[in-house]
Amino acid sequence: MSEPDNRYLAVMGRYPEKMPHFEHWSCPDAESYLAGIDYFEHPRQCRIKLKGLYPELDLPVPQTDDPIARPGEVKDGNQDSHTVRWGDGQSWSWEHGEAHFKSADDVFAFSPLDKADFTDMPGVIMNYDFSSEEILYQRFRAEYPKEWGDTAPQGSFSVAGFYNTMFMWPLLTFGWELFLECCLDNRFGRIMEEFAELNRRVFRAMARLPVNFISCHDDIVNTRGPVCSPSWMHKYIFPYYEEFWSMLKTAGKKVIFVSDGCLDRYADDIIACGARMIMTEPYTDFKAIARRHTNICLAGEGDNRILTENEPAQIRQMVESMVETARMSAGYMMCIGNHIPWNIPPEAIKLYLELSRELAHY
Numbered sequence: 001m002s003e004p005d006n007r008y009l010a011v012m013g014r015y016p017e018k019m020p021h022f023e024h025w026s027c028p029d030a031e032s033y034l035a036g037i038d039y040f041e042h043p044r045q046c047r048i049k050l051k052g053l054y055p056e057l058d059l060p061v062p063q064t065d066d067p068i069a070r071p072g073e074v075k076d077g078n079q080d081s082h083t084v085r086w087g088d089g090q091s092w093s094w095e096h097g098e099a100h101f102k103s104a105d106d107v108f109a110f111s112p113l114d115k116a117d118f119t120d121m122p123g124v125i126m127n128y129d130f131s132s133e134e135i136l137y138q139r140f141r142a143e144y145p146k147e148w149g150d151t152a153p154q155g156s157f158s159v160a161g162f163y164n165t166m167f168m169w170p171l172l173t174f175g176w177e178l179f180l181e182c183c184l185d186n187r188f189g190r191i192m193e194e195f196a197e198l199n200r201r202v203f204r205a206m207a208r209l210p211v212n213f214i215s216c217h218d219d220i221v222n223t224r225g226p227v228c229s230p231s232w233m234h235k236y237i238f239p240y241y242e243e244f245w246s247m248l249k250t251a252g253k254k255v256i257f258v259s260d261g262c263l264d265r266y267a268d269d270i271i272a273c274g275a276r277m278i279m280t281e282p283y284t285d286f287k288a289i290a291r292r293h294t295n296i297c298l299a300g301e302g303d304n305r306i307l308t309e310n311e312p313a314q315i316r317q318m319v320e321s322m323v324e325t326a327r328m329s330a331g332y333m334m335c336i337g338n339h340i341p342w343n344i345p346p347e348a349i350k351l352y353l354e355l356s357r358e359l360a361h362y
Contacts, residue, residue, distance in 0.1 A: 004155030011157075011213060011254060011277045013295045013330035019323070019360035021056045022279070022299050022333040026087035026341050033346035040068045040088065054353060071342075085342055096123040097175030107174050107182045112194040124172045126163045130198040137205035148210040159256070160206050161215035162199075166240050168218050169195040183228065183236075192236045196243075203244040207251035214248050214255055216241075216275075221261035223283045230265070238269050245274035256297075264288065271296055281337040290328035298329055300337025307336065307348040315348060319355040327362065334360050 009016035028039040035049040044065035051059060068088050083090040100121065101107055117129040129135050140160060152158040164172065170179045170191065182188050206214050220237065221227060228237075245255045254276035262283035263270070270278060277297035278289065286301040306318045319334075326332035334356045340349060 002153075002155065005157040007157035007333065008155050008212065010331040010333055011256065011297045013276075013297060015330055015362050017362055019326050019356070019362070020333050021058075021356065022335045023057055024336065024339040025057065025059060026339065027344055027346070027349065028088045028342060030340070030344065030346040030349045034350060040070050043068050043088075056353075056356075087342055093123075095175070096172045097178060099123070101174050101178055104178065104182050104185075107178055107191070108185070108187050110173075110191065112169070112173075112191065112198055116198070121173070124164065124169070130201055133201040133204045136201055137208055140205055140209055144210050150208070150210055152210045152212045156212060158211040159213045159215050160209050160211045161217065162202055162206065163217045164195075164199070165216040165218040165244070165257075166192075166195065166199065166237050167220045169199075171219075180227075183232070189236070196240050199240065199244060203247045207247050207253065212253060213276075214253050215258055216245070216255055217258040219260045220266060221259060221263055223261050223281070225262045226265050233266065233269070238273055241270070241273040241275075249274060268292065277331065279333075279335065279337070284337075286325045287328065290325050294328065295330045297331030297333065298325065299333035299335040301325055302334065302336035302352070304336050304338045304340060304344055307340070307344050307352060310345040310348040312351055315351050316355055319352065319359055323359050323361075326360065 004014075006016040006018055006020040007022065010020055031039040031046050031050055034053060035046045037046040037049055039046045042065050044062045047059055047061045050057070051061065071085055071089060082093045082095050085091070101110070116131045118124050118127045119129055121127050128139060143160070144158070170183065170188075174182070203214075218237075220233065226233070248255055255274055256277040256279060257270050257275040258279045260281055263278065263280045264285050267278060267284070267289045271293055275296075277299065279299040281300050282303040282305075284300070286298055289296070290298060301322050303318060306314050322332075322334060326334075336352070
């Protein structure tokens with residue numbers, strides 16, 4: 001039997017000797033710099049070389065070595081496409097709901113259950129057909145090797161993920177403005193319950209998958225903290241988390257909860273609902289969470305604002321602080337929580353990776 005993956009050990013709170021990485025990676029220039037091969041000219045060769053040099057990043061290798069077109073001029077705030085530079089291309093649109101919903105009346109007239117098939121609504125990100133558990137299961141199951149059967153390899157960091165755990169459903173379906181306009185109306189409860197019924201199908205299907213972990217994404221906060229009040233969250237969000245995650249727990253799967261922003265106010269609630277790991281951003285007070293929950297795995301404390309400054313002393317201080325937090329926890333992953341985008345200096349990324357190798361040990 002192969003040795004357990006360090007990421008598996010970290011999530012399970014088993015003190016892996018080497019703290020693993022889980023990086024949000026979108027920096028082609030850093031790949032070219034680290035590998036010594038132009039990413040855009042030879043993407044496959046570049047990734048193969050990079051995997052040999054930095055296996056801890058666990059980046060996927062492209063199927064072909066066909067050149068990739070270099071991104072044109074960055075169009076931040078582009079009013080035509082509403083996209084920005086992202087990795088080796090452009091981002092998706094940041095607009096959601098506008099094509100289908102124009103007013104609060106449109107929102108309250110909508111039935112997620114009657115809709116069920118969201119394949120014509122790309123704005124909801126995972127725009128699947130949610131008509132039945134079996135349709136969802138077959139879609140999810142196709143992503144994993146047939147030879148695994150119904151069980152993930154023991155000790156593997158095998159993960160399935162869902163983007164709209166609950167909060168994201170109304171946000172992405174209706175758009176921010178209509179969501180905030182309607183969410184305090186009592187009529188909104190019916191809509192949330194219907195989204196929850198769709199998710200029961202999702203999580204029953206995921207409970208059957210040959211994976212050890214389920215990543216549940218919901219951006220329930222922004223960089224300053226909560227969007228909705230604790231009372232609203234305890235009415236419309238957390239009870240469903242507890243219900244869905246109990247399905248996964250019964251099936252032997254652990255929950256990784258993912259949210260952007262400052263999660264200080266709701267970290268305890270997330271853990272109480274059953275999350276085994278929290279992955280968020282450096283706006284969160286990771287040390288405070290680690291002091292209260294020593295057996296929870298944490299990721300996302302690293303800060304791309306520090307990497308952007310490209311000051312070696314500051315980067316070392318950041319890594320040392322991350323390791324300090326890690327040693328307060330039974331599990332921890334080195335992670336730049338607010339992403340490693342295309343405009344981070346490659347030299348800073350190299351130093352961060354080297355310092356992690358030097359310092360990130362239990």
